[in-house]
Amino acid sequence: MNLDEAGRVFCDPAAYADEPAFYRACSLLRREDPVHRVEADGYNPFWAITKHEDVLEIERAGTGWLAAPRPALGPKASDENRASIPIRTLVQMDPPDHTGYRQIGSSWFRPGRLRELEPQVSGLARHWVDHMAGLGGSCDFVTDIAMHFPLQVILSVLGLPEEDYPRMLRLTQEMFGTSDPELRRGEDLSAVLLDFFKYFQALTTSRRAAPTDDLASAIANAEIGGALMEDLEAIGYYVIVATAGHDTTSASIAGGMHALLQFPDQLERLRADPGLIPSAVEEMIRWVSPVKQFMRSASVEQEIRGVRIPEGGAVLLSFPSANRDEDIFAGPDRFDVGRDPNRHLAFGFGAHFCLGAQLARLEAKAFFSELIPRLRSAELDGEPGYMETLFVGGPKHLPIRYELA
Secondary structure, three states: OOHHHHHHHHHOHHHHHOHHHHHHHHHHHHHHOOEEEEOOOOOOOEEEEOOHHHHHHHHOOHHHEEOOOOOOOOOHHHHHHHHHOOOOOHHHOOOOHHHHHHHHHHHHHOHHHHHHHHHHHHHHHHHHHHHHHOOOOEEEHHHHHHOHHHHHHHHHHHOOOHHHHHHHHHHHHHHHOOOOOOOOOOOOOHHHHHHHHHHHHHHHHHHHHOOOOOHHHHHHOOEEOOEEOOHHHHHHHHHHHHHHHHHHHHHHHHHHHHHHHHOHHHHHHHHHOHHHHHHHHHHHHHHHOOEOEEEEEEOOOEEEOOEEEOOOOEEEEEHHHHOOOOOOOOOOOOOOOOOOOOOOOOOOOHHHOOOOHHHHHHHHHHHHHHHHHHEEEEEEOOOOEEOOOOOEOOEEEOEEEEEEO
């Protein structure tokens, strides 16, 4: 593999489904060309940023690097069509807009709120481990377990009715799985976004007419600049919370389970010392890095490692690559449930640090705190499958055999 071939993995959804090859490409780029210009058919050019230090510097640089107009990598057509899509989410915003809109939801993910949620999260974790125990010793850990637990948590925080949970799961898979032949509805996201629009427009109307004590009501009735948030921006807020709020956590839990099976010594270590669960969860998040990339555009001419990025030039921040950087992580391709320190960037950094990071940690800790003490044995029961994606993803199938107490 040469450098140009390595750079093009970021434009190939199937590359993320072949993790060994993907990480080999990232390792080559980190070693030989960590600020690599990528030119691929069907994509506007960009520079791939693969070193932890550089990703971190750009994320905390503030106004020098902008999320708009190209917040995530997509084909040329999606870049051109982005302006015509009226729904705007937090990931597309820059300060001062981003600051004001972020505050609407931030109080729902503060430590006090999360402490109130702990009993509910623990109860749901116990329910899904009980469900796993009732499946007869084998299951697809992704579709039978990991997808559902975080979904229930975040949609209950939003205040959506349980009968709508399957619909939200399907729409999330179709949105993030638009590059995956198994998951996508079609090549065009517009039909999926229209379904989200219809659902959340009705929710906004309902919560404005009769507010309740949930995050959906907080969003529907939020004011920006002294006026109610625009409907389309409220819908964008709902979409990012209802999708990224569970899909990334599901990926971390499923990918973490897969890692424990790939490194059975670490599973045994965790079973012998459940006190390692908090550090194991951080390692799972580093290992999976569910958000694969964000893009940033230079607001003024920039220079990274001697490479000039012109004003308006776009860079891709590769979180999976940064989280395997040999300069930061000892034995980065080794899964280590006791890794400390663990300076992963899977939640981003700076203004765009993941709003729900602490909730994701709480959920993963609750789940494995229920599972590990009851897990007598576990092994793969078939070939795992990973999602073809350019943006958010992880395991989509993980067949396992196990014995639970």
